[in-house]
Amino acid sequence: MYAIKTEGLTKYYGKTRGIEKVSLQVEQGDFFGFIGPNGAGKSTLIRTLLGLISKTSGQAEILSMDVSKQREEILSRIGYLPSETALYSGMKVKDALALSARLRKADCHSEAEALCKRLELDPERQIDRLSLGNRKKVGIVCALQHKPDLYILDEPTSGLDPLMQKEFYAILKERNEQGATVFLSSHVLSEIGRYCKNAAIIRNGQILACDSVERLGHTGVKKVQLRGARETPTLEGIKDVKRENDTLSFLYSGQIGALLEALLDLAPADVSLTDPELDEVFLHYYAKEEM
């Protein structure tokens, strides 16, 4: 069963492209990363799934329910954290949390208290006086306090300090282990690589790749580092060449045999061949698209 399933989902704002023919499947219980730079269409997809904006064409289901027909049932089982947390002014933190719970017709008092404690958020503070990070924490508690089946989180850690980020992901991991699905949109690739099982990469409103985070890393591309090499091998499939002190590094997507032959001529002092980091993979997908 899928937590999120879209088929050719398209959204145009007049003539401007939002997302185009997005087909995506996120299984229940997954910890799914949604990667893309600003303006790629991440928030548009999320807003379409939540019914905040209407689709132009295509299909979208959440927890096997049609997003355009069963919006309220879907939203009662979702916890959503927007990229920018806007809250009603003139309230205390505890009032905002209580309002969110009342809108869900749920008693979340004890869970809200526990989350506030873990995230070091004072419920007695005025919303208007909160820092960006603390506002984010209020948004997090609103999204988590009713223990939903699906968490949709749009750039969740922006504004949080590293310690709070760690605690936030610890909570998410616990919820995921209890069976909830996490759908996490981010351009911070390290957090996707660290926490997500599967991920999709979006660019210009279209999905470029969707696979397990592990397989996305195995793109047939190797990261090559040569210490003591004077020049770059003259081979096809070499990209992203960098030189730092006496170390030359590049991404290589050709035959390994040809690479080894070329390295013999260069006679470097040391050689390392590794799978690239997720951010390098991300650049690889983007570069591939540009060619």
Add this chain to the structure above:
Amino acid sequence: MTIFRHEMKRGALALAIWTAAISFMLAVCVFIYPEMAGEMDQISDMFADMGAFSDAFGMDQLNFGEFMGYFGIECGNTLGIGGALFAAILGISMLSKEEKDGTAEFLFSHPVSRSRALGEKLLSMLCSLLILNLAVVAACLLSALIVGVEVHYGKLLLMFLAYFLLQVEIAAITFGISAFLKRGGLGIGLGLALGFYFMNIASNLLEELEFLKYLTPYGFADGGHVINNYSLEWRSLSVGMALAAAGIIVGFRKYLKKDLS
């Protein structure tokens, strides 16, 4: 009724300030009446003989020498303008403030249907107007009782009903406009309320613009007509209530399909 309660709470301070201000102004009008009553015969003749100025404000139709005539012009203008401005501010911000403040995303990512949210917002708007008017009626009656003037309660309450309906019409139309806005719109709301007021003045001044009386809510809330005929001008009222209904229907239709940012 979570959204209704939330809206009432959010608007409580503004409601209290507008209610206190209008009630205070009306009470002052009532309290100074006995001082002016002795000179009213001359004032009444003078006001009635001011030509176009008298026509514009309907002073040729009312007797300033009687409390009801005085009330119809002095107090009526206070509540007529003050109440209309409050109604316009309330209506124009009712839906647009959610997008302006970025809270639409918070509200509508909860399991709340848009039609329910709009229904509760509309109810809170009408409730706010009702509270303001009840408080103003109470302040006016109390002041009249203290001062000891002779009041025709039926006509007085009919005047208050007319002003309440005037506010409802303005609030409903601006509510409809609010559904189209993403950023505030205070100027549009206030401009509309004052535009209606000046339409009534223009219709009193120029015969060829008399039709404007049927387009502005000040037409059915005209003190001269209400007090002299002990009834509301039904054609103007019908047009007004039709415009109010149209404002609400258009607002709902637009907002239910709107892409929220």
